[in-house]
Amino acid sequence: MMGAHLLGIRNVLAVTGDPVSVGGESGASSVFDLNSIGLLELLQALNSGRDMLGRDLGGQTRFLLGAAFNPNLPSMEGQLRRLEKKVAAGARFVQTQPVYSPRVLETLVERTSAMNIPVLVGILPLVSERNAEFLHNEVPGISLPDEVRGRMKGRSGAEGVREGMAIARELVEAGRGRVGGWYLMPPFGKVELALELMAAIRSLA
DSSP states (O other): OHHHHHTTOOEEEEOOOOOHHHHTOTTOOOOOSOOHHHHHHHHHHHHTTBOTTOOBOSSOOOOEEEEEEOOOSSOOHHHHHHHHHHHHTTOOEEEEEEOOOHHHHHHHHHHHGGGOOOEEEEEOOOOSHHHHHHHHHHSTTOOOOHHHHHHHTTOOHHHHHHHHHHHHHHHHHHTTTTSSEEEEOOGGGOHHHHHHHHHHHHHHO
16 A cells, blocks of 8 residues: 555545455455454555554555445345444445336435445446346345336347436436435446436536
């Protein structure tokens, strides 16, 4: 991380990461030296000019630290407790897993407002029924409401993209002026979808 700072990197999203079994990297092994909170504590120490043992480094880093948050669980209580610890450890912004439910968005806004930290809501547009079902059933941390899965049922190609983008725009409208921002994940490298959403977000600002 000190080397990254020397290379000019200043913004860090500290995450524990997915289990090795999800990554599909042959021969990889799990590393448990630090979880996301421990990594934030390390980076906050570097920002204060110390290592994790409290020794003076003779300089300090200037990282802006971020944390991840998954609002898609049946209950947010555990995630909220961890988020409080992450903020105490130095997190100054939050990025969520992709959200597809206005109800989840509403609860997210209500439950994190007291923390006074920008929450950037993840937007990953759907492009087909197959894409929607894969995300819902196979990707940890992503959950699609039945209504959204119903809207994507039988859709693919240009029709699937149109419906997926409509769902994304509706979520953006629901969060207008209430969230700290958005971060966009264009599916399959479809940068034009991110540009379209950026235009929609700016038009609502």
